[in-house]
Amino acid sequence: MIDQILIEQAHQRVAPHIHNTPILTNSHINNLLGAEVFFKCENFQKTGSFKARGAINSVLQLSDEQKKKGVATHSSGNHGQALAWAAKMAGVAAYIVMPENAPKVKVAAVKEYGAEVIFCKSTLEARETTLEKVMTEKGCTFIPPYNFDNTICGQATCATEVFEDLQNLDFLLTPVGGGGLLSGSALSGKYFSPTTKVIGCEPELANDAYASFHSGELQPAKEPITIADGLRTSLGDINFGYIRKHVDDILLCSEEEIMNAQKLIWQRMKIIIEPSSAVPLACLLKHKTHFAKAKIAVIISGGNVDLG
């Protein structure tokens, strides 16, 4: 169980390494919604997403013995970059298993942080088998992307910063994929801003968190094909445990609503966000009447898009 002290310790641990990212507002979006929205910009975070928080929090808690042997994960996305960066910060070797068809820009980013990239076929099975093999060979430690308390505590520090800066928030909205950010945010909310309702936002095409939350049973994702590529993963069981207890609602939106919300943020806020980060604003616009006149924080989860 993650208690308040664990989150406070995580915050002290990660703060020297990460950015306390800026919170931006936009009067056009406020007018559209008839509400006051504060965007916590984790697209400006180290490695371009909130994943840097969980990765550094996990790596810094390894034993000296573990540090000598390095860390590993499989990832085609933000967690791979985040772990490569965190390992570099801690002077630890990192092995990142990536599918052969991973975007070149993501492979290059991982390598730039000095991590070793091991390619495999793009199936989940191949990724897991290859990771097992690397771990056996190197004796290194697996750092999970979301289904792990140290990762969750790291992600929780983002909402902690939001609650330090903004009082009397009615709502905090985050995207939900594996559930690391949402479960961490809900725990932060419980301890640091108990009157704030924490809401997860998910694409209709990847609605496993929605289905799990409303049925009370963990439901697997069914090959989601949403453009919000960061949210295609299935909810973790540890994450679901926290989400079921501490999250107030999960909302859905369509692909078209995600694209419109992303375009709105690019055009009006002049910031680059990935599709996953547009999901909360898409849900706000869809359920506008529910949020009228409210004071709302939204976590912009990342900005890693291939600008080709």
Added chain:
Amino acid sequence: MIDQILIEQAHQRVAPHIHNTPILTNSHINNLLGAEVFFKCENFQKTGSFKARGAINSVLQLSDEQKKKGVATHSSGNHGQALAWAAKMAGVAAYIVMPENAPKVKVAAVKEYGAEVIFCKSTLEARETTLEKVMTEKGCTFIPPYNFDNTICGQATCATEVFEDLQNLDFLLTPVGGGGLLSGSALSGKYFSPTTKVIGCEPELANDAYASFHSGELQPAKEPITIADGLRTSLGDINFGYIRKHVDDILLCSEEEIMNAQKLIWQRMKIIIEPSSAVPLACLLKHKTHFAKAKIAVIISGGNVDLG
């Protein structure tokens, strides 16, 4: 002559209406340059560019009689949007002459602020004739985009904010088109940070400020075709007067260097900037050895690109 008091008064006048925009840094770019660079993000300014400062400073100084009759300008770019916004803030009518082929998104933005758009052919002559006609009909006041002391004082407030936040800057770099931002920044530097060298940055394909600065005589622009569309205008004579006296140097860069610098900022800083705003970074990268280990501020002038 613009003295220190005029700039301080302009800052007090505009501050309640504009954003004191954030200053961002990026460790990757610092490493590339071997220097410390601070980006003042006017792409986050009201209307998406620094032009909001000059426009509101000019509009707020109109007489009551002038306010009753409204303001006008011709613009296919940021000044049109800025003036439409400033007029709305001051409760004044605005008439913006725009070429028929102006991007729809810019026309829509001007209209959204409640200004009246008057279309004309896309030649400079047609724009000036149409503006004259509007002014005669409406009795309204022309607010120039750069060649005007009230506009220059407004643009100067951006550098004023930079100097409030950052001490001991070795350099301040801005793009230069008509010269409103550069002349204002140089005047701010003279009064608020006299040891900082102020440098203008210009595309090789639109090198009229460079040619004017180095010859000591105002040189007209020769149909510049640079992608930095905000910098195609010719330097104003009033601006040139200040630039000749108070600017330390003007640097040039190629189209390819502008595109590379723009991509670097989009990818690494996750902010949307227009090509003109990439010109200072392009010049820094080109003249890297000259800036080694320096503490440098760069004004990101705007973020209005058609994302179509």
